[in-house]
Amino acid sequence: MRHGVSREMVIVPGLDANEHRALDLTWRRRPGLLGWFETTNHKDIAIRYIVTAFIFFLLAGVLAMLMRIQLAFPENHFIGPDLYNQFFTVHGTTMMFLFAVPITEAFGIYLVPLMVGTRNVAFPRLNAFGYYVYLFGGILLYSGLFLNIGPDAGWFAYVPLAGPQFSPGKRVDFWAQMITLTEIAGLTTAVEIIVTAFKQRAVGMSLNRIPLFVWAMVVTSFMVIFAMPSVMLASSYLAADRLAHVNTHFYNPAEGGDALLYQHIFWFFGHPEVYIIFIPATGFISTIIPTFARRRIFGYTALVLALISTAFIGFGLWVHHMFATPVPDLGQSFFTAASMIIAIPAGIQIFCWLATLRSGKPQLKTPLLWVGGFIALFVFGGLSGIMLASVPIDLQVHDTYFVVAHFHYVLIGGAVFPLFGAFYYWFPKWTGRLLNESLGKVNFWLFFIGFNVTFFPMHQLGLHGMTRRIYTYVPETGWGHLNLIATGGAAVIGLSVLTFILNVAWSRKRGLIAGDNPWGASTLEWATTSPPPSYNFLYLPTVAGRDALWDQEKISPVIVGVRADIRQVLNTTILEAAPDHLYEMAGDSIYPLVLAVVVGATFITGIFFSWAFPIGAVFTLLAFIPWFWSGTEEEKQHRDKHEKTPDEFVQATATLAPVEPS
Amino acid sequence: MNTTRATIDVSELPASALDHRSPIWLGNALLLTIETTMFAILVATYFYLRANFHDWPPPQVNYWKPNFHPSPDAFWGTLNLAVILAAASFMLLADWAALRMDKFKVLLWGAFTVVLGLIAIALRFREFRGTQFRWDDNAYASVVWGILLMHLVHLMVGVVEDTFMFFYISTYGMDDKHARDVRVTAVYWYWIAGIWVPLYAIIYFAPYLLKM
Numbered sequence: 001m002r003h004g005v006s007r008e009m010v011i012v013p014g015l016d017a018n019e020h021r022a023l024d025l026t027w028r029r030r031p032g033l034l035g036w037f038e039t040t041n042h043k044d045i046a047i048r049y050i051v052t053a054f055i056f057f058l059l060a061g062v063l064a065m066l067m068r069i070q071l072a073f074p075e076n077h078f079i080g081p082d083l084y085n086q087f088f089t090v091h092g093t094t095m096m097f098l099f100a101v102p103i104t105e106a107f108g109i110y111l112v113p114l115m116v117g118t119r120n121v122a123f124p125r126l127n128a129f130g131y132y133v134y135l136f137g138g139i140l141l142y143s144g145l146f147l148n149i150g151p152d153a154g155w156f157a158y159v160p161l162a163g164p165q166f167s168p169g170k171r172v173d174f175w176a177q178m179i180t181l182t183e184i185a186g187l188t189t190a191v192e193i194i195v196t197a198f199k200q201r202a203v204g205m206s207l208n209r210i211p212l213f214v215w216a217m218v219v220t221s222f223m224v225i226f227a228m229p230s231v232m233l234a235s236s237y238l239a240a241d242r243l244a245h246v247n248t249h250f251y252n253p254a255e256g257g258d259a260l261l262y263q264h265i266f267w268f269f270g271h272p273e274v275y276i277i278f279i280p281a282t283g284f285i286s287t288i289i290p291t292f293a294r295r296r297i298f299g300y301t302a303l304v305l306a307l308i309s310t311a312f313i314g315f316g317l318w319v320h321h322m323f324a325t326p327v328p329d330l331g332q333s334f335f336t337a338a339s340m341i342i343a344i345p346a347g348i349q350i351f352c353w354l355a356t357l358r359s360g361k362p363q364l365k366t367p368l369l370w371v372g373g374f375i376a377l378f379v380f381g382g383l384s385g386i387m388l389a390s391v392p393i394d395l396q397v398h399d400t401y402f403v404v405a406h407f408h409y410v411l412i413g414g415a416v417f418p419l420f421g422a423f424y425y426w427f428p429k430w431t432g433r434l435l436n437e438s439l440g441k442v443n444f445w446l447f448f449i450g451f452n453v454t455f456f457p458m459h460q461l462g463l464h465g466m467t468r469r470i471y472t473y474v475p476e477t478g479w480g481h482l483n484l485i486a487t488g489g490a491a492v493i494g495l496s497v498l499t500f501i502l503n504v505a506w507s508r509k510r511g512l513i514a515g516d517n518p519w520g521a522s523t524l525e526w527a528t529t530s531p532p533p534s535y536n537f538l539y540l541p542t543v544a545g546r547d548a549l550w551d552q553e554k555i556s557p558v559i560v561g562v563r564a565d566i567r568q569v570l571n572t573t574i575l576e577a578a579p580d581h582l583y584e585m586a587g588d589s590i591y592p593l594v595l596a597v598v599v600g601a602t603f604i605t606g607i608f609f610s611w612a613f614p615i616g617a618v619f620t621l622l623a624f625i626p627w628f629w630s631g632t633e634e635e636k637q638h639r640d641k642h643e644k645t646p647d648e649f650v651q652a653t654a655t656l657a658p659v660e661p662s
Numbered sequence: 663m664n665t666t667r668a669t670i671d672v673s674e675l676p677a678s679a680l681d682h683r684s685p686i687w688l689g690n691a692l693l694l695t696i697e698t699t700m701f702a703i704l705v706a707t708y709f710y711l712r713a714n715f716h717d718w719p720p721p722q723v724n725y726w727k728p729n730f731h732p733s734p735d736a737f738w739g740t741l742n743l744a745v746i747l748a749a750a751s752f753m754l755l756a757d758w759a760a761l762r763m764d765k766f767k768v769l770l771w772g773a774f775t776v777v778l779g780l781i782a783i784a785l786r787f788r789e790f791r792g793t794q795f796r797w798d799d800n801a802y803a804s805v806v807w808g809i810l811l812m813h814l815v816h817l818m819v820g821v822v823e824d825t826f827m828f829f830y831i832s833t834y835g836m837d838d839k840h841a842r843d844v845r846v847t848a849v850y851w852y853w854i855a856g857i858w859v860p861l862y863a864i865i866y867f868a869p870y871l872l873k874m
Binding site: 122123187190191192194195198199200203225226228229230232233237240246247248249250252253255256257258261264265268539542556557558559560561562563568570571573579580581582583584617621625628631632634635638639 | 667668669670671672673674675676677678679683684685686688689692693695696697699700703704706707710711714715720797798799800801802803804805807808815818822826834835837839
């Protein structure tokens with residue numbers, strides 16, 4: 001450590017207040033509407049992300065309810081086949097692309113900078129840009145649906161059904177360009193999270209002391225980097241095949257293209273996607289369990305290695321989605337084996353969590369309740385997953401409700417339950433108030449019971465031969481009773497979500513005051529106020545152990561000497577997190593939004609005109625210029641030196657001078 | 663009521679780093695990882711589609727006389743490879759000059775990179791013609807045009823970024839931040855050139871190696 005000499009600072013009354021005032025002036029956003037659009041604060045952006053993703057969750061939930069009503073009785077005529085196709089496509093697409101991935105990334109954007117003890121994400125403007133692009137992607141998808149021209153070829157839009165021949169019109173194009181926009185957002189977020197976690201950690205937070213949630217987000221981000229380009233290409237090929245005057249032949253068998261190529265590159269993304277959703281959830285769990293078990297996590301190293309091996313193996317499974325296509329036998333065996341191997345790191349994690357709980361003194365608060373629900377449901381879904389990994393069973397139940405039941409158990413059980421736990425756990429940090437415990441328990445039990453009533457019968461329906469994506473069935477099939485039960489369960493889930501919304505609305509105003517660290521947790525986000533100030537920490541913290549706050553010495557040193565008059569942060573080394581150099585971040589700016597509008601407009605008009613792309617590229621470059629020009633304060637000062645007389649320069653920089661301690 | 667607090671003073675640390683320790687360097691490297699993945703999948707597409715053809719490239723029968731071996735024109739491709747490698751080499755010189763904060767040399771070598779980059783962009787359009795197909799002729803043409811086009815987009819971004827950056831430096835002079843930007847952009851250029859070597863080899867020579 002080059003500058004690791006601890007020394008003592010005499011605290012005089014007023015010093016902290018001065019520092020606070022200087023930091024607040026530098027980091028807070030401009031008041032007013034423009035300031036709202038300009039902000040690049042990771043907490044502002046993350047909360048918008050979370051609220052937006054939750055609204056999409058509600059919309060997709062409403063679609064699911066409507067589908068369940070349609071299926072409640074045989075030969076029901078509540079909604080017709082065309083609308084039904086749009087509903088299940090938009091439901092699946094929303095849940096995967098607009099809810100599950102964005103909302104966990106949003107938690108990462110909020111929590112990673114706080115957990116590693118820094119002031120903002122590494123590239124704040126890119127972060128804001130990512131959010132707006134994602135928002136436009138979501139709006140695009142739903143404008144299609146509300147105009148009754150929503151995509152209708154399934155959330156994975158298989159060709160040839162989704163190709164120009166069998167899906168004329170623009171429906172599938174809405175889907176394809178929504179993918180491009182949301183994946184741009186996913187990729188930008190991934191890059192920021194990795195750089196923030198690698199370069200901006202608190203002094204002393206070496207690689208083997210990173211909180212498990214941050215590890216989970218880093219591993220997820222690496223998966224995003226290798227998986228999402230694949231789906232962007234899959235959907236771009238599709239859009240290019242479909243677009244008039246472009247008419248490529250990637251998937252057109254008549255000209256040497258290949259429909260199975262689509263399935264390969266889609267699932268090369270699609271299977272890792274499952275882990276991109278699941279791994280952050282393991283991060284929630286590894287954070288919540290030690291807090292409520294009142295002990296350190298059991299098997300930290302094993303848990304980290306399990307995450308990394310899951311990420312690696314996760315890229316070698318994609319063909320198990322394609323067992324019903326002509327894949328060579330050897331290939332099938334390979335992918336079956338890989339699909340079973342991935343149960344090993346999942347098992348290691350489950351046992352580590354159980355060991356932590358068993359050897360601790362668990363307090364059954366609401367967040368831990370959701371984790372308990374997760375363990376039960378995820379193990380159950382994992383078991384049906386092992387069944388599906390075997391080719392003969394897979395062929396038998398392929399495209400039936402058995403598969404629907406399986407992936408709802410792993411996705412809702414594996415990701416949505418931990419997510420609700422995370423809501424209850426971190427809500428006090430965001431708002432300063434705790435969510436109501438009693439309502440939380442009602443919320444949990446309604447969801448747990450409703451979920452099982454909805455999805456357990458689907459295993460049976462699948463084994464009885466009910467196929468996916470059918471809008472109705474005849475009474476003679478005998479599927480009516482189980483479907484009616486499932487619909488009843490869905491209504492209970494709906495009630496549970498309403499309870500949650502009620503709880504949030506009530507607790508925001510009247511919940512118990514949380515204080516800095518209501519749960520007595522160990523990670524750094526609890527070392528600052530709830531909600532945290534714009535600059536997160538008055539003095540950047542240092543870390544002396546794996547559980548930052550539990551390992552804190554009586555007088556832990558803090559970092560001083562980071563400038564408060566500009567948006568400066570401390571960069572540390574990747575391995576040891578020793579102080580390395582200082583780094584000034586770009587300030588707030590309207591141009592991320594401007595660029596997002598340009599990019600959004602390009603891809604949306606690109607649905608109709610092929611010339612939109614070259615024209616949009618020019619505008620994109622034009623929007624980049626002011627983005628970079630309005631960079632950091634240091635840059636501005638540097639420019640001013642060139643442009644202004646010395647007197648003007650002194651005047652211009654006077655407002656930037658550090659506030660002297662009084 | 664004065665108290666004391668243990669502190670670590672970092673005010674003496676440098677206010678920027680010119681190498682891989684800088685966040686922007688790491689961010690750029692991750693961006694290039696994304697782009698490399700994208701090209702890897704384009705290459706996978708190329709070889710996957712090859713299995714659907716008897717001849718690769720397929721015969722060009724849109725014209726009289728038909729061309730049964732319409733291999734892409736390696737002359738223009740090779741020439742452009744040389745231009746792209748040269749552009750990256752000048753960027754290497756600019757990179758070294760940036761380490762010494764030598765504004766004149768950065769701008770001089772940078773200007774070479776920009777000019778060569780523009781030549782490479784122009785030659786790329788000649789390469790499109792050299793494929794002897796339009797993108798919508800068949801799946802082979804689609805994927806070859808796809809690879810050429812995606813690389814062209816990166817070339818254009820590199821040239822525009824350079825132009826803008828060098829214009830800034832020539833107006834306001836070198837500072838630490840822009841020395842770092844030059845170095846990061848240089849990495850981008852090494853990548854543009856480096857990734858093109860295997861892609862060039864595949865487009866122009868894989869047809870000979872993949873004869874059935």
